[in-house]
Amino acid sequence: MIAIVNYGLGNLTSIQNMFKRLGIEAVITSDFETIKAASKLLLPGVGHFKKGMDNLKGSGLQDLLNEEVLVKKKPILGICLGAQLMTSHSEEGDVDGLNWVSADTIRFRTESVPGLKVPHMGWSDISTKDQNPLWNALPAEPRFYHVHTFHFKMKDQAATSATAHYGYYFVCAFHKDNIYGTQFHPEKSHKFGMKVFENFAKL
Amino acid sequence: MSEQVMKRGLTKRIIPCLDIKDGRTVKGTNFVDLRDAGDPVELGALYAAQGADELVFLDITATVEKRKTLAELVNKISHHINIPFTVGGGISSVENVKELLGNGADKISVNTAAFNRPQLIAELEKEFGSQCVVLAIDTKKEEDGEWYVYLHGGRTKTNTKCVDWAKQAVGLGAGEILLTSMNHDGTKAGFALDITKTLSELLSVPVIASGGGGKMEHFETVFNEAQADAALAASIFHFKEIAIPDLKRYLYEHQIPVRI
Numbered sequence: 528m529i530a531i532v533n534y535g536l537g538n539l540t541s542i543q544n545m546f547k548r549l550g551i552e553a554v555i556t557s558d559f560e561t562i563k564a565a566s567k568l569l570l571p572g573v574g575h576f577k578k579g580m581d582n583l584k585g586s587g588l589q590d591l592l593n594e595e596v597l598v599k600k601k602p603i604l605g606i607c608l609g610a611q612l613m614t615s616h617s618e619e620g621d622v623d624g625l626n627w628v629s630a631d632t633i634r635f636r637t638e639s640v641p642g643l644k645v646p647h648m649g650w651s652d653i654s655t656k657d658q659n660p661l662w663n664a665l666p667a668e669p670r671f672y673h674v675h676t677f678h679f680k681m682k683d684q685a686a687t688s689a690t691a692h693y694g695y696y697f698v699c700a701f702h703k704d705n706i707y708g709t710q711f712h713p714e715k716s717h718k719f720g721m722k723v724f725e726n727f728a729k730l
Numbered sequence: 731m732s733e734q735v736m737k738r739g740l741t742k743r744i745i746p747c748l749d750i751k752d753g754r755t756v757k758g759t760n761f762v763d764l765r766d767a768g769d770p771v772e773l774g775a776l777y778a779a780q781g782a783d784e785l786v787f788l789d790i791t792a793t794v795e796k797r798k799t800l801a802e803l804v805n806k807i808s809h810h811i812n813i814p815f816t817v818g819g820g821i822s823s824v825e826n827v828k829e830l831l832g833n834g835a836d837k838i839s840v841n842t843a844a845f846n847r848p849q850l851i852a853e854l855e856k857e858f859g860s861q862c863v864v865l866a867i868d869t870k871k872e873e874d875g876e877w878y879v880y881l882h883g884g885r886t887k888t889n890t891k892c893v894d895w896a897k898q899a900v901g902l903g904a905g906e907i908l909l910t911s912m913n914h915d916g917t918k919a920g921f922a923l924d925i926t927k928t929l930s931e932l933l934s935v936p937v938i939a940s941g942g943g944g945k946m947e948h949f950e951t952v953f954n955e956a957q958a959d960a961a962l963a964a965s966i967f968h969f970k971e972i973a974i975p976d977l978k979r980y981l982y983e984h985q986i987p988v989r990i
Contacts, residue, residue, distance in 0.1 A: 540834040544809045574859055644934050646861045646905065649959070650741045650783055650989040670741070670989050672814060674836075674861045693740055715814045715836065717778065 529553040529728065530565035532592070534582040536608065537571040542714045545721060551728045559591055567730065568592070568601055572608030576632065576677070577620030579612050589625065596627060602705045602730045604661075610701070610708030611677060619677050627706050629683035630698075635676060640694035646676045647693040653711070659688045659702045661709075661726045669719040671711035673699070678710060741989045742953045742981070743783035743960035744974060745938060746967045748773060750789045750819070753799050755968075770803065771810050777967065778813045780974040783989055785811065786839070786908070786962060789819030790883070801833050808834025816864055816908075824853050831858060839864040839908055842881040845888070845895065848902055855903025860935075865904035867892055869925060870912040877925045884912050892925060893932065900933050907933060908962065910940040918944025918966065926956035938962050946972060946980040953986050 529546060531539055531553055539555045546553035553569070556562060570592075572579055583589040595601045605613050614624045617632035624632065637643045652668045671691075678697040681687050689700035691711075699710040707727065713720035749756045754768040774785050787807065789800050804817055817830050818839030827838050844850045844865060854863045868880045869892040877892035896907055909929060911922030919942055926939045936959035939952045943963040952958045966972045981988045 538831065538834065538836065540805070540832070541808050541812075541836070544834070545812055547809070548812075573861070644936060644959075647740065648861060648906065648936055649743055674814075676861075712814075715812065717812050720812060 528565050529567045529569055530562045531555045531569045531571060532562060532588065532609075533557045534572070534579065534586060534588055536574040536579055536582065537606075538573055538714075539571055542569065542571055542606070545714045545724055546728070549721060549725055549728065551724070557586060557588065559587075562588075562591060562595065566601070567727065568595060568603040569727075570603060570605040570609035570612065572606065572612065573674075574608055575619060576608065576611060576617040576624070577622045579608055580620075580622055580624065583612065583625075592625070596706060600705045602727070603707065604727050605706075605708040606714070607675060607710060607712060610710060611679070613701075613706060613708050614679060615682075617677065628681075628686055628701055628703050628708065630679045630681045630686070630701065632677050633680045635678060635694065635697075637694070643694040646674055647678075648674045650716075651691045651693060651699075651711075653689040653691045653699050655689045655700075657688050657702060659700070659707070660730060661700075661702070661707060661723050662689075663722075663726045665719055665722055670716070671699075671709075671713070671719060672715040673711045675710055679708070740959075741783070741987045742958070743938075744781075744949070744977060744988070745784045745786055745960050745962040746777045746782050746974070747786040747788060747940070747962050747964045749964065750787055750800075750803065751791045753803050756790065771806050773968075774807055774815070775810045777974065778811050781978050781990065782813065782974055783960070784813055785815040787815060787817050788839075789817070791819075801829050804830050804835050805833040818864070818866060818908075822847075822850065824857050827854055827858060827862075831862065835862075837862040837864050837906070839866045841866040841868070842886075844899065844904075845879065845881055845890075848898060851899055851902040851904050855905075860903045860905030863904050864906045864908050864938075865896070865899045866908040866910065867896060868910050868912055869922075871922075871925070880912060893928060896929055896933060900935050904935065906936045906938065908938045908940060911942060914942030915940070917942050920944065920948040921952040921956065921958070921961065923952065923956040926952060926958050930957040930959070936960060944971075946977050949977060950981060950984045950986060953981070954984075
């Protein structure tokens with residue numbers, strides 16, 4: 528069973544619906560016992576980084592997730608803000624994140640690309656960079672739906688899993704051990720998104 | 731456009747719009763391959779399968795007593811459609827939006843209520859983020875050559891210029907503009923290139939052009955000349971005058987970056 532961690536932010540039902548369509552059991556939960564019992568975790572999120580961290584801390588979920596992910600090594604997929612929260616720090620609210628992946632979350636550098644509109648909103652093809660099992664059976668440059676104003680800036684370059692281009696190249700997915708993060712939204716990315724979820728469920 | 735930009739850029743979006751009344755699509759469709767052409771869920775899923783990039787569901791009844799129906803419909807849509815979708819029609823509060831997003835909508839669009847109380851946009855931006863706040867503007871070019879804002883589905887004229895309202899709304903937090911030209915809507919003679927270009931160049935958010943798309947070359951023109959980020963149409967898709975896969979292929983062959 529996959530636990531979709533509910534910390535008060537994000538479009539959780541869309542994610543659950545996609546797993547349902549794939550015939551994979553996924554529950555939306557903030558219950559500690561359910562999260563402990565899950566075989567995999569999904570950290571969703573749309574919203575403000577600081578609010579996300581405040582909610583994870585205030586609810587005690589941060590400590591629980593640290594245990595499940597860093598100690599028990601349970602596979603986890605972060606989506607959009609959920610993935611950004613896995614980094615060390617964000618410029619959004621100038622706060623520290625979960626620090627599971629050596630990377631920062633920074634705002635699109637619009638000053639270096641005049642006329643660049645943020646958020647980056649729409650379908651962009653990505654270029655996969657590693658043998659991430661989430662990319663199984665995908666073409667080399669699949670398109671995914673993105674909506675974001677901030678993006679990852681990797682310190683641990685080896686964790687880069689895919690890049691996309693919007694004004695300039697940026698990292699749109701990372702992978703380190705049992706930890707996976709995508710800036711884009713698989714749950715809104717039609718057949719390629721479904722494939723990513725299916726691959727995650729098979730891990 | 732260079733090969734590099736073509737290949738790596740953000741794609742232009744094609745967005746079918748479905749008008750909903752009492753939970754059913756109106757304006758009719760002639761999809762013989764649908765069991766129920768009036769079912770917005772089935773029609774939306776068909777468009778998604780054909781390659782539509784997003785969908786817009788516009789509730790044209792949207793009375794208070796029907797709101798529950800709309801939320802239920804949104805919930806059903808989100809179970810069957812795996813591309814982003816926007817819901818609009820009669821939205822006037824943070825509470826309305828919370829319910830729709832909670833049921834699976836990705837974005838909401840506001841129109842008259844936001845014009846009457848611009849602070850609504852700021853409230854929505856603060857609560858949900860600008861990426862899900864679409865401002866719909868119905869606009870008409872008057873004899874003085876200026877584009878004015880119209881409200882209540884185009885029935886009420888205001889003295890506010892489209893450009894001024896769009897600028898103010900983006901300043902308040904609107905994340906996208908859905909621009910419908912009343913002069914062009916229903917004509918199938920092409921999109922309003924001048925006002926679309928003006929807003930696309932002026933604003934820091936994406937502009938969706940709506941009204942007038944009748945031929946595939948109209949889409950090419952609105953992307954290339956008016957720099958629209960997306961184009962929306964309804965009846966030409968519903969009546970299969972243009973099939974989305976054909977349109978995508980046409981645009982691709984004309985060097986417009988699209989998702990195929």
